[in-house]
Amino acid sequence: MSDGPRVALFVTCLVDLFRPSVGFAAVKLMQDAGCTVEVPEAQTCCGQPAYNSGDRKDTIAIARQVIAAFEGFDYVVAPSGSCAGMISKHYPELLANDPDWAERATVLGGRTHELISFLTDVLEIKAVDAAFAGTVTYHDSCSGLRELGIHAQPRALLDGVEGLHLRELEDANVCCGFGGTFCVKYPDISNNMVANKMEKILATGAETLLAGDMGCLMNMAGKLQRDGANVRVRHVAEVLAGMGDEPAIGEPQKSEG
């Protein structure tokens, strides 16, 4: 046991279901920084699918469930700007008029962070011990960028990864077209957005695309693969944790998990 902070990992539904390696990468990064990491059992999803569909009632029920499960820790950390933003910015708003929950939501919100900015801004990590050979480019996911101000943090840590060369993506701050249920409700528009994104990604000539949110990553990986582009797609945490040799998103596994 370290005497560092006790951190609850909010693994996020997409990492939990599709890419557990990001969860293990998050655990490693935080443990290396001296944290004790736990994974509370009562976690499913932060509630965004309901919230963004206008279903306030279910969202509030899920928010209360998350608060109850996570409020006993020093910090709550999610490997996603979108889910961290949901807990830190939107829960307090949703429950602002609920006398039993408003305070609890605000306190939890204040303790909740996105993984990479947690490492740099809270734990004040300057560099990670990792190597990754190759040229990468980085997409700024919308919620992380605009709700949480995450822009410099991943770049600062990537800068210290041995062998990694970052080539900036033009329009890195423009949405990739994922948008949760948006991409299945309005597939034609979403496709146009991700096609524009793909064009900029290919223009960098990078072999690998990184970002900090599974939704965006799956969207961009799915499009790049459908159109036969030879770019590998990974969550930034995997590279920072030295786990960049996992098969990339949408690539066959070495053996069944």
Place this chain on the structure above:
Amino acid sequence: MSTSSTVHSTSRNFKNNARDQLANEDLQAALNKARGHFVDGRTTARDNLPEFDALRGQARDIKDHTLEHLDFYLEAYEEKVRESGGHVHWARTAADAQRIVLDICRSVGAKQVNKGKSMIGEEIEINKALEADGIRPIETDLGEYIIQLRGELPSHIIAPAVHLTKAQVETSFRENHTELDPDRVLEEPISLLDEARTILRKKYFEAEVGITGANLLIAETGSSIIVTNEGNGDLSQLIPKVHIVLASLEKIVPTLEDAATILRVLARSATGQEFSSYTTLSTGPKRAEDPDGPEQYHVVLLDNGRTDMIGTEFEEMLRCIRCGACMNHCPVYQSVGGHAYGWVYPGPMGSVLSPGLIGVDEAGHLPNASTFCGRCEEVCPMHIPLPKMMRHWREREFESHLSPGSARVGLGVWAFFARRPRLYQLATGLQMRMLARMGRKRGRLSSLPLAGGWTKYRELPAPQGRTFQSRWRSGERVR
């Protein structure tokens, strides 16, 4: 929220509209060309003015204060307009506004009306009403003139013809200006502009009535302000006998000083200019000592559902100054263009305002067609929380059971599990293992029942195998 029987919208067809526009090569070329111009222009203008963000805060506060005391400032404004010899007409609905304008036109026997750019004119469909009454409306703003020739509606609130390429404009001019030399060269934008100017110059002197919009109304002085880059607004309002200002009532601000603050963020946000080329103030009709000006000055103040938004979660929308920055930066607008939205106001501001003005049953698609990327709110000079208000429309839709049944059922099943962690983990664990097995060879799936929206254009990355939670619970740790 009120609905007006006079409006014609195709917002219900948003999905089909969008599909058509995505396939429209001219539109896509035109949008690509305009996008960089607007985005870079605003960025440079912002960077060149260190107090830009402070001004945004002031502009927001001015409007919030005004909205809080709206009746007071509107009455003060009306009083000042009357003192300066003008008239204020209150129009509750679009139909009221049409009737008021027609009555004024008839009273002077108008045959032709010259128009400066006015989104309220579009909202109340004034051209149709005038034409039905045998009065010829002539648009004098270049963009409006072009789309009038083509029988189209504006696709952007400050650049009405932004959806057209230069070649399309050239074709329209050749088809319409048949009195001119067919062999003339019209390749450069400037030659198109010169040609429009020559044609319009003559028309300025033929109209009995000039109609303009208003960017701001000033309670302190009873003045209205328009900003333009072509000076067409000045000629439209100064030469005819009668000047009618069409404005919605939230355009009011208390003082000239307040107007100056808002103007400092308006052009910078809109086109990246420090100031528009022309900023024109009008206060009442021509006075005895004035060399020129209209004999009559009328203001039509339109409500059309706006006061119903006060005190609701949509009130902040009434701060909007119609700069267009939100649509210039919106990836959805930039994909489908303004016509897809199906009514007067496109882009993020339209996605919030239109359901308020024509009903969420009519315009419900618009607030749904957003990824909530937040860029609109980021650039809005008035700090309007557009994504938050789009979500509120979705809530209204959901509550009134307007959202599609299939989506509700899917969401209901999902929420049932999301609220029961153990069941959720059991169910998703099984699903993921199955998906992982299906995608084991290729690492991805190209089609999947019920996931057609996703796999129409993308592969679905296969899960790695067991879920994180089940691996963690069975004791797996970082190597």
